[in-house]
Amino acid sequence: MNSLDPQSNVTLKDVAAAAGVSLATVDRVINGRPGVSDKTARKVNSAIERLNFQPLAAAAELARSRPSRFAVLLPGGDNRFMKDIADHIRAQAPWFRARRITADILETNVFDADTLATELASLAGRYEGVAVVALDHPRVRAAIDDLVAGGTAVVTLVSDVPSSRRAHYVGIDNIAAGRTAGSLIGRFLGGRTGRVGIVTGSAALRDHAERLFGFGQVMAEEYPAVTLLPPVEGRDDPQQNRALVTRLLTDTPDLVALYNTGEGAAGIGVALADAGAARRILCVGHELTPDSRRLLLDGTFAALVAQDPGHEARSMARVLRALVSGRPIVPGQEHIRVEVILRDNLP
Amino acid sequence: MNSLDPQSNVTLKDVAAAAGVSLATVDRVINGRPGVSDKTARKVNSAIERLNFQPLAAAAELARSRPSRFAVLLPGGDNRFMKDIADHIRAQAPWFRARRITADILETNVFDADTLATELASLAGRYEGVAVVALDHPRVRAAIDDLVAGGTAVVTLVSDVPSSRRAHYVGIDNIAAGRTAGSLIGRFLGGRTGRVGIVTGSAALRDHAERLFGFGQVMAEEYPAVTLLPPVEGRDDPQQNRALVTRLLTDTPDLVALYNTGEGAAGIGVALADAGAARRILCVGHELTPDSRRLLLDGTFAALVAQDPGHEARSMARVLRALVSGRPIVPGQEHIRVEVILRDNLP
DNA sequence: CAATTTTTGAGTTGCGCACATCAAATTTCT
DNA sequence: AGAAATTTGATGTGCGCAACTCAAAAATTG
Structure with missing residues (x-):
């Protein structure tokens, strides 16, 4: 048997007694109040260590108030x-x-x-x-x-x-998040080659930029046969994303996957559905929202990389x-x- | 601006005053002590609602003690x-x-x-x-x-x-965990066909059984071209797992993937390395341990389905x-x- | 109506700590 | 040495609530 915390009724009073000082002095040491010699402070601290004193959170909170x-x-x-x-x-x-x-x-x-x-x-x-x-x-x-x-x-x-x-x-570590998205797309493509479109919110946002960086890293290292298209910025806006993806689809015959670094997944879903490419293009995005959840369930998105709000x-x-x-x-x-x-x- | 909890200095005393009763009565109502008429209990409860009284955790804890x-x-x-x-x-x-x-x-x-x-x-x-x-x-x-x-x-x-x-x-929901493992293997195979080996701890354990169930579900529904081999039981023991996987590798020429529902990943890693099949066979397992972490990093395992201990x-x-x-x-x-x-x- | 039961009020104590204050003891300085 | 500064002790108060007790008031009963 492994008992956690066998007997911790150690209170400030016990510490004071063990250190041979008064309660007031212990209080001074613990709460960093002035007027305590180094020697006594050491005595008190060693008593705290020795008795394994742990202030009772409830009492401290109540008293501070x-x-x-x-x-x-x-x-x-x-x-x-x-x-x-x-x-x-x-x-x-x-x-x-x-x-x-x-x-x-x-x-x-x-x-x-x-x-x-x-x-x-x-x-x-x-x-x-x-x-x-x-x-x-x-x-x-x-x-x-x-x-x-x-x-x-x-x-x-x-x-x-x-x-x-x-x-x-x-x-989260957004570079790792981007790398994760990259690995998912690379693995899911399973050897298929072609071009990958990237929709981002804004390159000026640190989190998006870091995701792009991580994504690019993995794709270059692990999946050199896949070509990355330059990122297009949709400002996380569904309307803009829809237009951008529609253009990507018409301009890029060998588009095999899409990576969305931000929000606005709904626009991507509409564009893909309109083009009848919904389950042909592999999509990976970020964050779980009602929209992205729906698109994940209907198979438009293969995976989401998310953080728990x-x-x-x-x-x-x-x-x-x-x-x-x-x-x-x-x-x-x-x-x-x-x-x-x-x-x-x-x- | 959205202020959370603007002024919640509502104490028991306030509740008592608002309800027009004494502290003792409020205490009786809140802590379910006997001897309060329904009418007064309702008065007290409505005052609690009205003032949005929330007992101060620290004080309650301290007093209970x-x-x-x-x-x-x-x-x-x-x-x-x-x-x-x-x-x-x-x-x-x-x-x-x-x-x-x-x-x-x-x-x-x-x-x-x-x-x-x-x-x-x-x-x-x-x-x-x-x-x-x-x-x-x-x-x-x-x-x-x-x-x-x-x-x-x-x-x-x-x-x-x-x-x-x-x-x-x-x-965790172990059926969902098994389904997740199935989807990962199915997706990662990317259309390749062949047989998938399953190593389990024991069919008698509910969590392992549920994972198998979820895994089988997804594979049958989504990836019918892939054949599942009957599960082999290694009791989460690296030695047994090693022997079992070695036999699987020799007996099954078209083995394309392995699913480990439990522990003992190290044994699988050794068997694969011995057979020189380490990165050819797609492996997915459960739980993050030092062994599985190592095998994930060296590419033997493609993914782990895990819960945070x-x-x-x-x-x-x-x-x-x-x-x-x-x-x-x-x-x-x-x-x-x-x-x-x-x-x-x-x- | 009185006798009983039920309900309510009023109060106390203590949980362990933070934060004061004031006086006493000790050390340091002039 | 005495004066001043520093360090320590003693003691109290209050945080908000739980958990009592005892008595008073109200409601119910015979």
């Missing part, structure tokens, strides 16, 4: 994936409430660096924690760094700004809380997976 | 996946400790219904919550039902006993806690996904 304020900055517009994230954050309401956290979901134009940077700057001092779907741009990076310098915990969401001082990135919403909340209240982050738990969704493992 | 005891019954032996789960449960120690939960990890022979049933019966009264990797057998089901009848919260882990009264199943360990803990302390379960969060792992999206 100053509510934390979080802000989540999401792109406006009608991006379905972002709406899903927002919904999952709202679904967390009980979790937030029980922890005395208020979360404001703010919409903004994340595609404009100035707007985003200004918006970020306006949050300083008003929030303890900020999550942002960020554009990777020097001005945005500076705004993030300023927030961090001001004592605000900042995490990036879905799209990262690696060079900034953000404490954490909640999202619910997991991201919860991970964001946990990480921000951990950051502002100085508690540990369970490793592994916050790793967002690159998921492969076929018709058969649809959640 | 009777430690909960959980038991986790895992199969003994050297199953790597089970060891991973155990490790992830141990990694939860701080989480458990902070919530005054003690968890005992018990090993037993889950393959023997009598042993397992006896073991389960012995837990009655000693634990508030039990998680068990269960064999689907009438005697085991009866033991689970007895535990539940005695007031113990029971969840099944990894392998379910659907007909029992367990409150929850923490694990860390997620399962955490989900089990959350669900048990929710069950014993009557708190809500966040839907979605406890759904264990059927993951597809390629070389490119290895975690």
Whole structure:
């Protein structure tokens, strides 16, 4: 038998007794208050180690009881994936409430660096924690760094700004996601040759760009017999995507596959259906939405590479809380997976 | 702007005032204590609704403060996946400790219904919550039902006993997992025909049997040109698997793919390497272990269908806690996904 | 109507910790 | 040495709720 945590009734009082000091001193050490000599601090810390003291989360929370304020900055517009994230954050309401956290979901134009940077700057001092779907741009990076310098915990969401001082990135490795899409297309083609069309939202978005990069990497390395067409930009808009794919289909007789790095799968579905090519062209896209789900079920898309917006919403909340209240982050738990969704493992 | 939880300082006192009753009465209603008339109970409940009262988790926990005891019954032996789960449960120690939960990890022979049933019966009264990797057998089901009848919260882990009264199943849909493996093999074969070998642990295990079922379903429906060989049982043992696969390779000239429903991938890898067929035969297996990871990286396996043991360990803990302390379960969060792992999206 | 039962109020205690305050002890400086 | 600064102790309060007890009020009964 393997007993976890046999007897952990170790309280601050026990620590104080073991260290031969008063409760007040233990409190000073633990909460980093001034006025403790190094010697006593060491005594206390060693007692904590020795007794394996672990503060009771409930009591600490209750006693602290100053509510934390979080802000989540999401792109406006009608991006379905972002709406899903927002919904999952709202679904967390009980979790937030029980922890005395208020979360404001703010919409903004994340595609404009100035707007985003200004918006970020306006949050300083008003929030303890900020999550942002960020554009990777020097001005945005500076705004993030300023927030961090001001004592605000900042995490990036879905799209990262690696060079900034953000404490954490909640999202997937988009290069790996692109590689995964590439491997799926390469494998599914099973030796067939021809051209592969690429529909992307915008090359200016870091996540899309990284997916393209990973995709190109794998195709070049593993499937050199397949030719990649230059990416066409549809801004994640179904109408534009439809027009672009229709043109691809007429211009490219030997088109064998399509890779969509972003949203707007519905437009691709319509274009393929119109051309009667729905199940002849191999399609792989990203993110699970009502549209992409439908196209996966009817066989238009062979697979989706996705990230779980619910997991991201919860991970964001946990990480921000951990950051502002100085508690540990369970490793592994916050790793967002690159998921492969076929018709058969649809959640 | 979308503010979550604008001002939720609603406490029991507020509810009492709003309902025009005393704190004691509110407490009686909320905690189901006797001695409250229907009329007052309704008044209180409506006040709770109206004010959107949500008990502060921390305070409730602190006040309750009777430690909960959980038991986790895992199969003994050297199953790597089970060891991973155990490790992830141990990694939860701080989480458990902070919530005054003690968890005992018990090993037993889950393959023997009598042993397992006896073991389960012995837990009655000693634990508030039990998680068990269960064999689907009438005697085991009866033991689970007895535990539940005695007031113990029971969840099944990894392998379910659907007909029992367990409150929850923490694990994947194994039929979907088998279907996913089937689709991967079918797609990856890309029109090639031939025979597919199946290596299974034991047909007596519900999870393996369900995977076989799902796999067979997809292959029959979607890829009728491919012939499935009868499954061979290797008991998840690398040695046996090696021998079985070696025989398959010599006996079946037109073997094009292998499906392993369980563990022991290492044995398959050795057999394939010995026969020089490592990257010629398409292999799909289950679960991510050091062995399967290696074989995925070196190209022997094309894909793995997996479940996240860390997620399962955490989900089990959350669900048990929710069950014993009557708190809500966040839907979605406890759904264990059927993951597809390629070389490119290895975690 | 009185006697009983049921329902409600009022209050206390404690969970373990954070965060004060004030006084006492100790060390450091002049 | 005395004065000043630093370090420590003692003690209290409150966070919001659970879980009691005991008495008072109301409703039900004979």
